[in-house]
Amino acid sequence: MITEDMKKAIQNEVKKQLGVLKEKDGTEKKELTPYQKTIELLKNYNHFKNRIEYLKNNLDNIEIKKKYSIGEIKATSNNNLSExxxxxxxxxxxxxxxxxxxxxxxxTDYGLSSIEKEKYKEIISLMYFEKLKIEEIAEKFNVDERTVKRNRNLLVNIIASNLFENEILQKIKNIFL
Incomplete structure (x- = not known):
């Protein structure tokens, strides 16, 4: 179970990881909305899992690479440390x-738990984890594509409000105060 402190710490890390992006010219992009952050988390969910496995599998196979130049050897970092x-x-x-x-x-799992009772909850896993297209999902559920899109947006908003509740409440508070 995620405590409120853990939730805040994770939200802060997510903000750092996803929050402010750089434009190609070096200027800052506007901070992502909770909806956009949730989409990014969902899109990268499988990547996160794969990256963990890769890092675990290669934890004991670390090699220090050396750069060679004419007449000298340069280590990539911390020259005064042993291998x-x-x-x-x-x-x-x-x-x-x-x-x-x-x-x-x-x-992300905590956010996904908020849609467990939703009728079309499977849309999220099909779209973001199994990488099916909207047309394929619509065919699977025997509904039109607009229904899939509408329900996807609804589900992502539910997840976002669960994950970024404090941020959303702050924005609402700022609107009315």
Whole structure:
């Protein structure tokens, strides 16, 4: 179960990861809405899981790569550390990344739990996890594409309001105050 403190910490990390993007010219894009953040979490859910497996599988196979130039050897970082120390630093970084990815998966699962009783909840997994197209989902449910889109938007909004409740409430508060 996710506590309120854990939820806030995860939300802050999600904001850092997804919140402010850079335009190609280096200027900042507007912060993503809770809906857009939820879409990004759903789109990357399988990637997060695959990345965890990759990092776990390669945790013990860390090699320090050396750059060679004429007449000298340059290590990529921390020249004064031994190979073992460099490997330990990389392992620590990978373990931190694994923990962050696990938190993002748990955070997304927490959001997904809010649609468990919804009629078309399967749309989310078909679209974002199995990567089916709207046409294929509509055919599967024997409904038109607009119904799929409308229900997808409804489900994503439910998930977003569950995940980013504080952010949404703050925006509403700002509108009325």
């Amino acid at each position: 073992l120390e460099k490997i330990e630093i990389i392992k620590e970084e990978r373990l931190k990344e694994i923990e962050l990815l696990k938190e993002l998966i748990n955070f």
